[in-house]
Amino acid sequence: MSKVIPLSPSRFAGRGWRRPNNFSFALATAIAPLAAVEVGQAALSMPLAFIQRDDHWSLAAVLGLLPGQNLYVDRNGAWLARYVPAALRGYPFMIGVQANGEPVLCVDEASGLVTKGPEGEPFFDENGALSPGVAPVAAFLTETARSETQLMYACDLLVRAGVVEVWPITIQKDDGAQQVTGLYRIAEAALNGLDDTTHAELRRSGVLGVAYAQLLSMGNLAQLGQLAQARAQSEAAERARAEVKPMITLPEDSTIDWDWSKIGR
Template identity: 40%
Template sequence: MTEYHVITRERHGHQHWLSQSGHRFAADDALCALVAQELPQAMLSLPIGFIVEAEQFMPVALQGLTPGQNLWVAADGRWLAAYIPAPYRCYPFRMAPTEQGEQVLCIDEASGLLSESAGEPFFNDDGTPGKAVLEILEFFNQIEANRQLTRSMCAVLQQHGLIQPWPITVQGEHGEQKVEGLFRIDEAALNALSAEALSEVRNAGGLTMAYCQLLSMQHLSTLGTLAQAHAEAEKARLAQESMAQKGELHLGFMNDSGTFSFGQ
């Protein structure tokens, strides 16, 4: 359970924070919002789609086949893909809107990463924000600025009819599973654009976004593989617990880190 609070001198003036050591905090996220700037890297390891957000399309990383499960997070908190979405690299921080509509920096006080002495200070002795906090705030500002550009790109793609529903069926732990509510680039419509329309899409940056999404679809089958691996690991864990209760202990199914692993 997260517990975000706005960072203030009154509340955090004498506190410190520690860097995250894993990604268990993201274990329930089946989707993660992306911005255009990170798509060229994200497409190399994550399947990307679009969702409707406030009547606009926005790109997301597909991380699970069912709500509440992120298949890219291993049981020990390791992130299993080569690319980590930008929001996860800022944890335990996030930006949140105030009642006045302003964005403020918050921290998850239930993260276990706050400290009275160890780690980075929130504020300097003179009451000014610490260097690391300012760097995180700047990173979030860059993400937000790029989010506005991302919305503009998606609007151009939508304007030219290049985004269509994406019916997904993958082989999961219980056989074929359907994932609904996602959208993808209509490749046929993209190839049929007039020279004028293609130029407009390209100048808006939409062409790069379109190809990133199309190329990322090759990773979709990996989610099915991960789902099966997670299910097998959970069965092994339950069997382990059952044997332990009976006074038996077999650890052969585990690797050196005490959890399952995936080939990379």
């Protein structure tokens, strides 16, 4: 379980952190909200879907088809897609929002990457400023957060224009079919049927590219389905191996001498 708290000298001075060496921390991340600057690259690697976040809409990378499932991370923590969403590249750091609405740099204290002593890289220098290892991560995440806000604005415009609809995705499980909920897509017919005025407004706002990127990305859903099938087969094979019992159980006493000449006679 994560424990995301603001990064402050009072709590983290004299402590250190380590960079993750794989993506095991994202094994349970099924959805990764995107920033505007990464939509094009993400659309070429994975399905993108509109999601509702509080009172706003955003575009997110779909990493799994079930809650707590990330099909782009294998059992060894390796990332299987060509692109890694920016939201995962700054871990264990992330940008939070203070009560006054201002952004604040946070760290997941339960990540296993934060040390209790000075081991690893320091969070702060001797003057209480962000260390040379943390400062670039903070700058990257701050810019990403700004870009996420821009994308939220674009998604809100598309929703208000009436061109976003429920994305009906059904997956087959052992106990029957299950509908994936909470994901939305561009309604292509509605987009093509926009009146000239609304279409021009969306074009001037620069949000049509987001709509087309989402439409393009839906072709990656088949790849996600293949990854799901491969994982299910692998897990089934592991269960089968675990259920296989040895035909002969040798005695625990390894001092017994076996007369192999009489075996089979």
